[in-house]
Amino acid sequence: MLVTYLEASRDLCETDSVLFGAAVAACRIICVKLPMAGRTTKESSAIPAWRKRIEDRIAKARAxxxxxxxFRSGNNRPRVVRTVRMAFAGTNISLSQPDITQKLTERIDDLKQKIAAWGKRIRRFSERSRWFNQIRLFQSDQKRLYKSLEQPEVCEAGP
Known part of the structure; x- marks a missing residue:
């Protein structure tokens, strides 16, 4: 049966699809699970996974x-109170303490410092990556490098 489909295929793409379908069918018959639902080759993202994790951390910290x-300005809704309790979980701090405002300020400042450090890490990587690409472009095509340097630089939206 496979031979008829292979003979009918007109190009390499169709042949690939027929062979992939046959492989999936064979795996199902012998009860072998495929690692991924679609093709077995996973397309990689241009953004590294560690950078996405840091950006997620930054977003959570900002929230x-x-x-x-x-909460510090007086919002006592249940969701806000629950978040504040979770922020101070594991510490010996109660929300009814008289110096809770100072503790909130310290925690906010601590989070801001962490965000700045994470952002600095991403910025260092971006600069290093840009330098690396410029050096590589200089070695291969100097004219294109100088043209790219003449164009105004576009800031990427980031932390």
């Missing part, structure tokens, strides 16, 4: 800063 600031 927490917003909630802590909201």
């Amino acid at each position: 927490l800063i917003g909630r802590l600031t909201s």
Whole structure:
């Protein structure tokens, strides 16, 4: 049966699809699980995984800063209070303490410092990556490098 499909295929793409389908069918018959639902080759993203994780961490920290600031200014809604309790979980701090405002300020400042450090890490990587690409471009095509340097630099939206 496979031979008829292979003979009918007109180009390499169709042959690839037929062979992939046959391989998937064979794996299902012998009860072997494929590592991924689609093709076995995973397309890689241009953004490294560690950078995405740091950007997620930054987003969560910014959201927490917003909630802590909201609580400090008097917002006592249950969701905000629950977030503040989770922010101080593991510490011996109660929300009914008289110096809770100072503790909130310290926690917010700590989070801001962490965000700055994470952002600096991403910035260092971006600069190093840009330098590396410029050096590689200089070695291969100097004219294109100088033209790219003449164009105004576009800031990427980041932390």
